[in-house]
Amino acid sequence: MEYGIFQLVIMSIFINNFVLQRFLGLCPYMGVSKQLDSALGMGMAVTFVMTIASLVTWVLYTFFLAPTYQNIFYVIFNTPIENIPDLTFLRTIVFILVIASLVQFVEMFIQKISPTLYRALGIYLPLITTNCAILGVAVLNIDLFFKDGLPSENSFINTLVQAISAGAGFTLVLLLMAGIREKLELANVPKPFRGLPIAFIIAGLMSIAFLGFSGMNVE
Amino acid sequence: MTLVAEFIKGIYKENPVFRLALGLCPVLAVSTSISNAIGMGAATTFVLLSSNTIISLLILFFSKILSEEGQKSINKIRIPMFIVVIASFVTIVEMVMSAYFPALSESLGIFIPLIVVNCIILGRAEGFASKNSLVFSVMDALGMGIGFTLALIAIAAFRELLGSGQLLGVNLFGGDYKPVLLMILPPGAFLVIGLYLGILHWLDARKK
Numbered sequence: 001m002e003y004g005i006f007q008l009v010i011m012s013i014f015i016n017n018f019v020l021q022r023f024l025g026l027c028p029y030m031g032v033s034k035q036l037d038s039a040l041g042m043g044m045a046v047t048f049v050m051t052i053a054s055l056v057t058w059v060l061y062t063f064f065l066a067p068t069y070q071n072i073f074y075v076i077f078n079t080p081i082e083n084i085p086d087l088t089f090l091r092t093i094v095f096i097l098v099i100a101s102l103v104q105f106v107e108m109f110i111q112k113i114s115p116t117l118y119r120a121l122g123i124y125l126p127l128i129t130t131n132c133a134i135l136g137v138a139v140l141n142i143d144l145f146f147k148d149g150l151p152s153e154n155s156f157i158n159t160l161v162q163a164i165s166a167g168a169g170f171t172l173v174l175l176l177m178a179g180i181r182e183k184l185e186l187a188n189v190p191k192p193f194r195g196l197p198i199a200f201i202i203a204g205l206m207s208i209a210f211l212g213f214s215g216m217n218v219e
Numbered sequence: 220m221t222l223v224a225e226f227i228k229g230i231y232k233e234n235p236v237f238r239l240a241l242g243l244c245p246v247l248a249v250s251t252s253i254s255n256a257i258g259m260g261a262a263t264t265f266v267l268l269s270s271n272t273i274i275s276l277l278i279l280f281f282s283k284i285l286s287e288e289g290q291k292s293i294n295k296i297r298i299p300m301f302i303v304v305i306a307s308f309v310t311i312v313e314m315v316m317s318a319y320f321p322a323l324s325e326s327l328g329i330f331i332p333l334i335v336v337n338c339i340i341l342g343r344a345e346g347f348a349s350k351n352s353l354v355f356s357v358m359d360a361l362g363m364g365i366g367f368t369l370a371l372i373a374i375a376a377f378r379e380l381l382g383s384g385q386l387l388g389v390n391l392f393g394g395d396y397k398p399v400l401l402m403i404l405p406p407g408a409f410l411v412i413g414l415y416l417g418i419l420h421w422l423d424a425r426k427k
Contacts, residue, residue, distance in 0.1 A: 023248040
């Protein structure tokens with residue numbers, strides 16, 4: 001199925017929200033949503049890494065793993081397509097290694113370039129490696145925008161758009177949750193439900209609200 | 220601690236889902252039916268067991284052949300090493316599942332590759348298998364894996380019963396039952412796990 005850019009943005013922010021509908025990135029959603037400013041920092045860090053990780057994994061998948069006409073062996077050495085090894089099964093290992101080293105690299109890079117930004121995002125970056133939203137968006141891009149290992153039309157642009165808007169959707173619900181939880185500190189919650197249980201129930205109610213978006217027709 | 224205690228603790232006292240709140244993403248996502256829950260639980264237990272075994276053996280191996288200096292440098296790169304081991308086993312699971320259980324593989328979707336980033340597995344590798352002997356690591360992995368599977372089944376049973384009036388695909392309430400569709404939609408997962416956690420806290424408070 002072909003998606004327009006606007007459709008993709010609406011779908012990944014609202015209809016298939018990464019946290020509330022796809023259940024990706026729940027650990028930071030529950031862990032870092034106690035204050036608004038730390039939620040904003042985490043959201044920005046996730047969006048940033050998500051975008052870079054999506055681009056890098058797209059490049060790796062198209063040029064190295066999938067046996068296509070873009071494969072590096074075909075382009076440089078002119079190996080016939082049927083002789084290029086199909087390495088798509090290495091997807092999981094390659095992606096997680098790339099993401100782990102990318103996070104390290106981004107951390108060092110930001111520290112060097114902008115100490116202010118590093119102070120804002122620094123503590124969240126190491127947490128991001130095991131954030132399933134990052135690997136999730138990388139795998140999802142392959143599932144959605146590749147057909148039998150071949151990149152479909154506009155798959156690069158679609159990947160970029162989906163990564164940025166998935167990050168935006170993540171930041172949005174993280175901020176909403178942080179706003180609610182700041183107020184919740186003052187509320188009289190039954191004792192056994194304080195902390196994590198009530199956070200889950202709030203997330204459930206938010207998810208019901210987001211379910212309303214699925215009636216939207218974006219065709 | 221004895222071997223049995225190591226095994227038992229994962230099931231209730233240190234249950235990875237309800238007590239440690241680890242690996243919540245797959246728990247919420249695949250608990251729509253008991254068969255999905257069992258599939259996911261088995262896959263995670265397999266990866267946990269194999270990676271704990273291999274990591275425990277690797278650490279033992281390095282401590283035998285390497286000098287103190289070499290062990291220190293191995294220690295620095297242990298996390299990437301663990302991730303590679305875990306990712307290899309996840310790839311095995313992915314391939315086996317798509318070959319022999321295509322329907323299950325279809326309904327678990329991207330959550331099979333995402334076992335790599337399940338915090339339980341890296342957490343047990345880093346926190347337990349790299350510090351304990353082989354037998355203890357195996358017992359710990361089995362206990363944690365079974366605890367994870369049981370937690371998944373508990374949540375899935377609740378959701379499947381209310382959400383489609385079935386257990387394991389067997390219709391329980393007859394044709395007149397109007398299923399609570401909300402329960403098998405995403406919000407149901409959040410509500411059910413919130414309720415379970417609240418009930419557990421309440422039970423703990425009563426015990427004291």
